[in-house]
Amino acid sequence: MSYLKKIEYEIVLKDSFWVIRNCPKCGRKTYFKNTKKFRVNANSNKLDIWLIYQCENCKHTLNLSIYERQKISCIPKEAYQYFLENNELFAEMYGKNIQLFQKNKADIDFEKLNYSFVKLHETIEYSDFQEQIIVTINNPHQLKIRPEKQIAEVLELSRNQVKSLLAKGEIEFKLQLPQLLRACLKHTL
Numbered sequence: 001m002s003y004l005k006k007i008e009y010e011i012v013l014k015d016s017f018w019v020i021r022n023c024p025k026c027g028r029k030t031y032f033k034n035t036k037k038f039r040v041n042a043n044s045n046k047l048d049i050w051l052i053y054q055c056e057n058c059k060h061t062l063n064l065s066i067y068e069r070q071k072i073s074c075i076p077k078e079a080y081q082y083f084l085e086n087n088e089l090f091a092e093m094y095g096k097n098i099q100l101f102q103k104n105k106a107d108i109d110f111e112k113l114n115y116s117f118v119k120l121h122e123t124i125e126y127s128d129f130q131e132q133i134i135v136t137i138n139n140p141h142q143l144k145i146r147p148e149k150q151i152a153e154v155l156e157l158s159r160n161q162v163k164s165l166l167a168k169g170e171i172e173f174k175l176q177l178p179q180l181l182r183a184c185l186k187h188t189l
């Protein structure tokens, strides 16, 4: 009898995204980081809210728009309070929200990510089929990390080992969704 092992991981982003863009003050491409502060502008009953990023060299600011001309009544009271008091966890949550960067056409620096793989669960089922390991990796922040690299990191293999397993057909994987990678490998490692 052989077994089928299923392991599920999640990629956890530890820090906010960094933005790479031309800084008008520095006159070149620089890195902008999350200041974990918000800017809130109220105009009659409309609100504009931004998350403030800053050039790491000269502190030139880059405002990422969260709300534009939004009715105050449409923003949950608790959230509004968090914006006003620059709640750090809230600012980090926005700093990890890929849609916010896409909406603001701010280029995320995917080379400068600080993440880790957290094992969510592992199950073993016995079966009469060939031994297999199925690895699922959830990528809720849709970090651009090559699938081979993700597999290599969770299985603690080198990228070359993964490439050779792929070539031999001992491992197969596919990106099922931008945020879900599934790999299947014959347990011959």
Ligand SMILES: [Zn+2]
Pocket (backbone or CB within 6 Å): 023, 024, 025, 026, 027, 030, 055, 056, 057, 058, 059, 060
């Ligand atoms: Zn600058």
